[in-house]
Amino acid sequence: MIVVIPPFRRWAGGSDRDGRDRIDPAMPETTLAAAAIRWYDENARDLPWREPDVGAWAILVSEIMLQQTPVVRVLPAWRAWLSRWPTPAALAADTPAEAIRMWGRLGYPRRALRLRECAVAIVERHSGVVPTDLDALLALPGVGTYTARAVATFAYGQRHPVVDTNVRRFVARAVAGEPDAGPATRPADLVATEALLPAEPVRAARASAAFMELGALICTARTPRCADCPVTEVCAWRASGRPAPTGPTRRPQQYAGTDRQVRGLLLAVLREATGPVPHERLDLVWADAAQRSRALAGLVADGLVELVGDACVLAGDRPG
DNA sequence: TAACCGTGGCG
DNA sequence: TCGCCAAGGTT
Numbered sequence: 001m002i003v004v005i006p007p008f009r010r011w012a013g014g015s016d017r018d019g020r021d022r023i024d025p026a027m028p029e030t031t032l033a034a035a036a037i038r039w040y041d042e043n044a045r046d047l048p049w050r051e052p053d054v055g056a057w058a059i060l061v062s063e064i065m066l067q068q069t070p071v072v073r074v075l076p077a078w079r080a081w082l083s084r085w086p087t088p089a090a091l092a093a094d095t096p097a098e099a100i101r102m103w104g105r106l107g108y109p110r111r112a113l114r115l116r117e118c119a120v121a122i123v124e125r126h127s128g129v130v131p132t133d134l135d136a137l138l139a140l141p142g143v144g145t146y147t148a149r150a151v152a153t154f155a156y157g158q159r160h161p162v163v164d165t166n167v168r169r170f171v172a173r174a175v176a177g178e179p180d181a182g183p184a185t186r187p188a189d190l191v192a193t194e195a196l197l198p199a200e201p202v203r204a205a206r207a208s209a210a211f212m213e214l215g216a217l218i219c220t221a222r223t224p225r226c227a228d229c230p231v232t233e234v235c236a237w238r239a240s241g242r243p244a245p246t247g248p249t250r251r252p253q254q255y256a257g258t259d260r261q262v263r264g265l266l267l268a269v270l271r272e273a274t275g276p277v278p279h280e281r282l283d284l285v286w287a288d289a290a291q292r293s294r295a296l297a298g299l300v301a302d303g304l305v306e307l308v309g310d311a312c313v314l315a316g317d318r319p320g
Numbered sequence: 321t322a323a324c325c326g327t328g329g330c331g
Numbered sequence: 332t333c334g335c336c337a338a339g340g341t342t
Contacts (some may be wrong), residue, residue, distance in 0.1 A: 142339090
């Protein structure tokens with residue numbers, strides 16, 4: 001396996017004179033981490049899942065909810081969810097339908113289903129305690145590379161690179177000098193971010209939180225606030241004159257007129273309903289019958305909806 | 321790898 | 332107005 005030494009190693013360790021090619025545990029933490037943490041100490045948002053006494057379950061719930069969903073919309077949903085289901089066991093004992101209802105309009109309702117499956121798995125495999133092991137976390141439904149590392153890091157203080165879209169963008173700019181990150185997280189992104197982390201685990205966790213916060217508040221996708229950035233002195237993107245993205249811009253995902261919109265409309269009706277919803281009621285939400293039935297079939301296949309005779313209910317809802 | 325999977329707010 | 336974006340995961 002060929003290991004490519006990224007150019008930021010030139011200054012990542014604070015010294016490049018010995019030409020070292022691997023991270024020395026005793027090496028002082030990176031310029032980026034130190035500056036980011038200093039900034040984070042003064043500028044971090046007061047988000048409830050960052051409070052010191054918050055448990056792993058609450059952090060896991062926040063991470064799932066925050067997938068592709070802005071913080072402001074997650075805040076009330078997170079409070080309501082944990083108030084109702086303070087433990088994995090509590091959620092595991094309830095129906096998918098209630099989880100889907102509680103999810104409200106956060107979007108991507110399959111996450112509600114997976115979060116409940118996650119709770120079931122935690123009860124069955126881990127005695128109701130969110131596992132600490134990275135591989136055990138990765139094995140949970142709805143938990144991928146980012147979420148597993150985020151929980152292991154922020155809930156348990158382990159030292160892992162935590163790479164979300166904010167961190168990818170921040171590292172792509174500050175370290176690689178690129179105007180934006182690639183569309184998906186790659187192993188190389190984990191390697192590049194890991195190289196920036198302080199050696200001490202709890203401080204590494206703080207660095208990860210700081211990188212994420214910088215990406216969310218300063219090193220934003222559209223209009224980066226470089227004037228307020230704590231690492232602007234060492235930012236490779238700024239040093240090269242903030243070049244604009246060159247390659248083909250990936251087209252944004254479509255929504256209007258797609259099956260996803262129809263699924264959303266159908267599920268909104270079922271969420272509000274107290275009993276089984278006749279097909280005639282669902283017919284009202286979308287004119288195209290073929291697309292309507294395709295969307296409904298998708299909801300059923302995903303386990304969000306069940307057919308009860310000539311009507312529909314959220315999965316697990318009692319027909320009567 | 322790329323398409324699929326919601327929803328709402330903002331520039 | 333409407334394209335773009337928001338703490339991804341799954342297939």
